[in-house]
Amino acid sequence: MKPDTSSAAATPAQAQWVEGELVRSLMRTASNTQLTGLGLIPVFIGVLWTDATPLALGLWVLAAVSVALVRFGIIRIYTRDVRSGGTQEHLDFLARYRLIWPASALVWGLTTLLYFDRSPLADQFICWLILAGLAMFAINTLSSHLATMRSYLNVLALTALAVMCWRIGVELRFHGPFYHYWLIALLLIFWQVLRQAGLRLHRTHRQAFELQYRNDRLIESLTRQTQAALDAVEIKNRFLASAAHDIRQPVHALGLYADWLGSEPELVDEIAPKIVESTKAVNALFDSLFDLVRLDSGKIKLNIEPVRLDKLLHDLELQYRPLAEAKGLEFRVHVVPGEVVSDPILLTRIVGNLISNAVKYTQRGGVLVASRATARGRSIEVWDTGVGIAPVHQKEIFREFFKVQTHAGTEDSFGLGLYIVSRLAGILGHALTLASRPGRGTVFRLMLHPTDRQAAELAAAAVGAPQLANMP
Numbered sequence: 001m002k003p004d005t006s007s008a009a010a011t012p013a014q015a016q017w018v019e020g021e022l023v024r025s026l027m028r029t030a031s032n033t034q035l036t037g038l039g040l041i042p043v044f045i046g047v048l049w050t051d052a053t054p055l056a057l058g059l060w061v062l063a064a065v066s067v068a069l070v071r072f073g074i075i076r077i078y079t080r081d082v083r084s085g086g087t088q089e090h091l092d093f094l095a096r097y098r099l100i101w102p103a104s105a106l107v108w109g110l111t112t113l114l115y116f117d118r119s120p121l122a123d124q125f126i127c128w129l130i131l132a133g134l135a136m137f138a139i140n141t142l143s144s145h146l147a148t149m150r151s152y153l154n155v156l157a158l159t160a161l162a163v164m165c166w167r168i169g170v171e172l173r174f175h176g177p178f179y180h181y182w183l184i185a186l187l188l189i190f191w192q193v194l195r196q197a198g199l200r201l202h203r204t205h206r207q208a209f210e211l212q213y214r215n216d217r218l219i220e221s222l223t224r225q226t227q228a229a230l231d232a233v234e235i236k237n238r239f240l241a242s243a244a245h246d247i248r249q250p251v252h253a254l255g256l257y258a259d260w261l262g263s264e265p266e267l268v269d270e271i272a273p274k275i276v277e278s279t280k281a282v283n284a285l286f287d288s289l290f291d292l293v294r295l296d297s298g299k300i301k302l303n304i305e306p307v308r309l310d311k312l313l314h315d316l317e318l319q320y321r322p323l324a325e326a327k328g329l330e331f332r333v334h335v336v337p338g339e340v341v342s343d344p345i346l347l348t349r350i351v352g353n354l355i356s357n358a359v360k361y362t363q364r365g366g367v368l369v370a371s372r373a374t375a376r377g378r379s380i381e382v383w384d385t386g387v388g389i390a391p392v393h394q395k396e397i398f399r400e401f402f403k404v405q406t407h408a409g410t411e412d413s414f415g416l417g418l419y420i421v422s423r424l425a426g427i428l429g430h431a432l433t434l435a436s437r438p439g440r441g442t443v444f445r446l447m448l449h450p451t452d453r454q455a456a457e458l459a460a461a462a463v464g465a466p467q468l469a470n471m472p
């Protein structure tokens with residue numbers, strides 16, 4: 001039978017937790033075991049009072065009481081400092097004080113010096129019966145921790161055997177009664193029977209704790225999955241509410257403009273630009289939705305290659321300069337030529353969203369888009385002189401559907417722009433940070449660390465929250 005009773009499939013965390021619980025179970029029974037041992041001391045004194053010499057009996061009583069007091073002290077330390085602690089505290093505690101159990105067994109095993117072949121057979125029988133009962137009691141109270149139980153039984157049995165062998169071989173020179181050998185045989189058999197019984201009890205304890213551990217992990221996993229499902233439902237509800245509210249406005253405006261144009265066609269020059277703007281707003285909302293769906297489904301297609309920063313920023317300048325100048329904003333681009341390894345389409349989407357936000361939330365001043373070469377690598381920065389972002393919102397703005405309600409311009413968006421930007425930046429391995437002062441403006445910095453194709457593909461396929469770097 002294998003001595004190792006741990007589950008073959010147990011993880012290190014499970015094995016450590018189970019060991020800690022076995023120690024906890026051992027200490028729960030320590031007080032009862034100690035009280036039983038103390039109660040047997042006067043019984044031994046009464047049985048051997050007329051058989052053993054007063055000096056020998058007194059020395060044994062002194063040793064037994066001393067060990068009992070030490071055990072009481074250890075139990076008190078456990079109750080005060082360790083009982084409410086974790087697994088490692090319990091394991092460390094047992095490692096420090098594990099020798100007290102074999103020391104107690106040694107004291108009780110030495111009782112054979114007082115009665116074996118020195119007392120009447122009736123008194124010897126009572127003493128052997130008490131010692132056997134103590135050993136059987138030990139396998140019930142100590143079996144939760146296999147090493148402790150084995151050390152106790154081994155020391156108890158080997159001490160008694162050593163005393164018996166000394167008496168038979170050295171003092172009696174093998175001229176004693178033959179029943180001595182039967183007693184040795186019975187002791188050896190009883191010892192092994194107790195070891196096997198203790199092993200079976202220990203396996204029962206261990207299997208119960210392993211089952212408890214797996215049940216706890218299962219409950220924890222189900223709780224997490226339930227919470228994730230509830231969170232998904234909450235996000236869906238927020239999405240539907242936001243979508244219904246945000247799409248209604250430009251669609252309603254389109255309907256009004258169409259009716260107006262139908263009734264007064266001569267106003268086509270005035271109404272047509274408004275229809276175009278409303279159409280653009282609807283398209284922008286749907287673009288955000290489609291980006292979100294692709295992100296959450298993990299179906300983004302990556303094309304990792306060298307990207308020329310001067311060309312990328314020039315193309316974006318052609319797209320966004322007219323929008324900025326139409327608002328009376330200064331639009332500047334500062335380019336340090338160079339290449340980075342990234343996905344050109346996704347990188348354009350990231351920087352374009354940042355520029356679009358800068359233009360949207362800036363009413364006066366301007367927007368600066370710059371590429372820089374630093375000791376840490378190349379970066380793209382988008383500066384604006386807009387409303388700024390309060391410190392309390394600087395982490396929240398990267399959450400899906402979050403909008404700063406006091407900012408003008410949030411009414412025609414889902415609050416997905418920066419969320420999508422941060423998700424895409426996380427996929428490409430580009431660190432996104434921001435610094436902002438309310439009323440003064442904001443700067444977003446995108447550190448263009450070379451994109452690792454394999455890591456990006458894994459990140460794109462993964463389902464879950466992105467890893468964001470938000471620095472004030």
